[in-house]
Amino acid sequence: MSENLLPQGAGPGADAQRHGNHGSYVIGFGAALLLTIASFGAASTHLVYGPSVPILLGVLAIAQMGVHVVFFFHISSAPDQTNNFMSLAFGIFVVGLIVFGSLIIMGNLNHMMPSMEKIIDMQR
Amino acid sequence: MTSGELTPGIGDDAIPLSERGPAPKRVVVGFGFWLFLLSDIVIFAGLFATYAVLSDAVAGGPSGPTLFDRSRVFTETLCLLVSSVTCGFGLLAIQQRNATRAYVWMFATFVLGALFLKQEIAEFSAMVALGAGPTRSAFLSAFYTLVGTHGIHVTAGLAWLLGMIAQLLTLGFQPMVQRRFFCFALFWHALDIVWIGVFTIVYLGAH
Numbered sequence: 001m002s003e004n005l006l007p008q009g010a011g012p013g014a015d016a017q018r019h020g021n022h023g024s025y026v027i028g029f030g031a032a033l034l035l036t037i038a039s040f041g042a043a044s045t046h047l048v049y050g051p052s053v054p055i056l057l058g059v060l061a062i063a064q065m066g067v068h069v070v071f072f073f074h075i076s077s078a079p080d081q082t083n084n085f086m087s088l089a090f091g092i093f094v095v096g097l098i099v100f101g102s103l104i105i106m107g108n109l110n111h112m113m114p115s116m117e118k119i120i121d122m123q124r
Numbered sequence: 125m126t127s128g129e130l131t132p133g134i135g136d137d138a139i140p141l142s143e144r145g146p147a148p149k150r151v152v153v154g155f156g157f158w159l160f161l162l163s164d165i166v167i168f169a170g171l172f173a174t175y176a177v178l179s180d181a182v183a184g185g186p187s188g189p190t191l192f193d194r195s196r197v198f199t200e201t202l203c204l205l206v207s208s209v210t211c212g213f214g215l216l217a218i219q220q221r222n223a224t225r226a227y228v229w230m231f232a233t234f235v236l237g238a239l240f241l242k243q244e245i246a247e248f249s250a251m252v253a254l255g256a257g258p259t260r261s262a263f264l265s266a267f268y269t270l271v272g273t274h275g276i277h278v279t280a281g282l283a284w285l286l287g288m289i290a291q292l293l294t295l296g297f298q299p300m301v302q303r304r305f306f307c308f309a310l311f312w313h314a315l316d317i318v319w320i321g322v323f324t325i326v327y328l329g330a331h
Contacts, residue, residue, distance in 0.1 A: 025212040032205055040198050043328035054329060061324040065317050072208055072313040083155055091162035095169040102173035 028071025035064040150303055157307040161314045164277075168318050171273060172325060175266040179330075183261035188330030191256055193247070197327045200243050201319065207236035208316045215309040221297045230289050233312070237282050244275050267326065274322055277315050284308050 039060045042048045048056055069075050075084050114122075146152075179188070214229030248268070251257070258268040288308055291301050 022213060022216060025209050025216075029205065029209045036198075036201055036205065039324060039328060040194065040201075044194055057324050057328055061320050064320050068208070068313060068317050068320070072212060072316070073310065084158055087155075087159055087162055091165060094166050098166065098169040099173045099176070102170075103176055106177040 024071045024074070028067055031067045031071070032064050035060050035067065039064075150299075150306075153303050154306060154310070157310055161310060165314065165318065168270075168273070168321070171266075171270040172321060175270045175326065178262040178266040181262035183263075185261040185264065186254070186256045187263070188267075188326070191251055191254070192327050192330055194327060196243055196247060197323055200240050201323055203236045203240040203243075204316050204319050207233045207240070208313055210236065211309050211312045215305060218292070218297065218302055218305050223292075223297075226292060227289070230285060230292075234282060234285050234289075237278055237285070237312075241275065241278055241282070244271070244278075248272075271322060271326065274315065274318055277318075281308070281312055281315060284311070 039057055042053055042056050042060070069088070075081060075088055077085050210229045210232040214226055214233060217225035217229055251264075256264055258265050285308060288301070288305050291304065295301050
């Protein structure tokens with residue numbers, strides 16, 4: 001049985017192990033570098049309309065994470081990568097739950113919190 | 125990878141799953157480590173959420189824009205990004221059993237990681253000297269916890285890399301050494317992904 005026969009699916013980075021080329025790292029590096037420069041440029045100059053900068057930064061960061069996952073981790077949606085892909089999807093789900101859930105709950109608590117004078121008033 | 129390269133047996137129902145035998149060790153190790161990395165990223169998600177909630181709680185102390193130096197952060201980002209590529213080249217060299225190239229790329233990865241860490245330590249000590257230590261405000265506590273945890277991970281990665289160089293010197297290209305370096309490469313790439321979140325939310329998102 002050759003190395004290519006992996007009926008139970010492949011581990012992360014399996015494509016790189018099978019094909020073993022430098023190309024994907026170079027492409028990934030180029031794309032990641034461009035996205036990094038775009039992020040720092042958008043945040044440090046006034047080329048982009050101010051209020052839209054945070055959204056642009058978010059989009060650029062998610063794009064760069066995608067580039068890293070595809071070109072450095074070599075995670076794809078190929079049939080033999082189902083395990084890796086599904087666990088990645090679950091990880092993203094949990095991360096989103098923690099981050100956005102915390103922000104919503106804490107923002108809500110902050111909103112419901114009476115002002116200091118009101119609290120002192122209530123204690124009288 | 126095109127479907128033409130797919131070997132029979134993958135996605136083929138001819139052989140029942142229960143009769144396919146255990147997965148190769150390389151696959152099991154890689155998948156297990158991938159799960160560890162995902163859970164590690166969940167830890168960072170908690171720290172990111174904490175930072176996002178507390179980033180305005182400066183308690184009358186210094187805020188982000190007065191403390192952060194973007195040019196230094198850009199250099200740090202470049203160090204980590206290039207080290208991710210050199211680490212990938214090191215992985216390829218180890219899989220192709222090319223000793224010279226493996227040592228060169230591992231050494232380059234170590235130097236770039238150490239440069240990153242040196243700048244982070246310089247930043248922290250300069251901030252503490254300004255009176256902006258972790259005890260100054262909730263914002264700074266969250267900042268040091270998030271960025272410091274990433275820094276500790278990089279430190280652990282550098283120690284691991286030294287261990288891998290030592291194992292390659294003493295054990296050579298054994299399958300277990302190749303598996304361990306493969307896990308190290310995944311770990312190092314994951315740190316780079318976390319750093320994207322750090323520089324976007326902490327350093328560029330500061331307002």
